Amino acid sequence: MRRVDGWRDRLTVMAFLAPALILIGVFLVWPALWALYQSFTNRALTGLTAMNPSFVGLDNYTRLLADADFYASLLRTVTFVFFSAIVGQTLFAFLIAYLMANRPGWRLRAVPVFAVIFVLPLAVPETVAALTWASMVNGTESGLINRMIGVLGAGPIQWLQDYAMETVTIVNIWRGLSFAMVLFIAALEGVPRDVLEASMVDGASAWQQLRRVTIPLLRPQILTFLMLTTITTFGIFGLVYFLTRGGPGNATEIIGIYIYNQAFQFFEIGYGSAAGVLLLAILLGLGTYYVRLMRDQV
Template sequence: MKSASAKRGPRRTLMRALPVSPAVLLMLAFLAGPIGYCVYLAFTDLQLTGQAASSLIGFENFRKAFTDEDFLNAVWLTLVFTVLSSLVGQNTLGLGLALLMQRASKPLRTLTGGIVVTAWVLPEVVAGFLLYAFFQKQGTLNAILDFLHLPSQNWLFTLPILAVSFANVWRGTAFSMLVYSAALNEIPKEIVESAQVDGAGGWRRLWHITLPMIRRSIGTNLMLNTLQTLSVFGLIWVMTRGGPGNRSQTLPLYMYEEAFQNSMIGYATAVALLLLIVGSLFSLVYMRLLRTEV
């Protein structure tokens, strides 16, 4: 193949690149375009209505953001949401379920797997409604707590960020579970058995053998979970609209409010750019983890 392509030169190369062009054009126009526009808009004072022209205002938007309490609140809540629901919740629970599935009997494996995966496959907004009903004052959770004679409360009002974090765990754990199940199945049986023979207990085997052997999957899973969690909008929107007040307003919801309720497109884009930069950093780390495969 190589000699043939060398003989026919650039025309051949062009013909070979041709099939890639529809995809490239689409991505340039509708993905790279908006990202470039995002970088530009972030330095302007564009507003939604009644403004003839916007002007470049340098780093003003960013300066405003870092002195704005609502922005800092959104950053903090995004951090809480990501750590609670992605790093701790989905990741640990997903690993736990995958480990239990290795030992459990087949009917229970199928049952639990089916239920957890259904929660994952449901459209985001439907998941939002289901968990809204679950956490609502007259909802299922309080009914159960009442039945157990435990104190109930209006979860979406008292602990909104905790409620939406649980919602995200409910919705997203399946992904981690699938990734870890696949990874655990690839560990050779002999290694586990020889450790058993050597008398290593359950926790020690997990810590010294299982976890090191699936560390690449752990890295991949953490990255993808975090990226996915950073961009959750619909789930929180349906459950709390970011409220009460701004007590569950993560960065995407803050960005939306600034753009459309306060008409500050330029400022909201600056926030979007910050989110995009954080996302890009995570992407780069993820690519390092996969680097052997490209």
């Protein structure tokens, strides 16, 4: 690396950086700031207030914080994130990976076909993932899951009607679980053998070894994955919207769908922006922690 020295260097650096920074600035940073600004207005999607929005101060926020639907949506999102991202994709995936990694005489890389299969749920576009699951959980007797439980004598279940939130949570676990497991297996197999053997010589039980040696060693990887999957899951829209459009009623209206509905179904851009700002605040909070984890790499 070389220190920037003189106007020629400075000009070169600026010219190289400008296009990317303009792109990120205009379409990522500016909308975030604009969201903050609009959240103080009564801007609507159409009609008079679309042209001439006026300032309404904190009205949108006081309304939001008094809106039972918003709370319900936020709580739903947190539950969705907890069960699909934290429990399903991180805890459960790590547990499976732990059971599987370092099996004597065996490693995942030896069976590449598995590695390919495990990547599929995440590699397909979210719309296709939703479409295939729509077929799986189809409420008629011929739906695949209903046929499976039919063998056990259970009646057909209207999954997307009666268990909508549970179903979309499982779909999201399915999407991330196997890929996370592959990542964790790679990480676990990267733990130096001699360290593990030394702890065994010292008489550590498997549980002590996991808690005192393995997890502390893998902490950065586990935390980074946990942060990323949590952040991504908070921002999910398409997977759930495709399956349920937030319904039935608003049973699966997670925060992303709530924002979309406010802005584009009820045409309240200002109010939708306010909800977006709150989501953004959560994500930037988590994001700051994620950036701190990555800080050593710059």
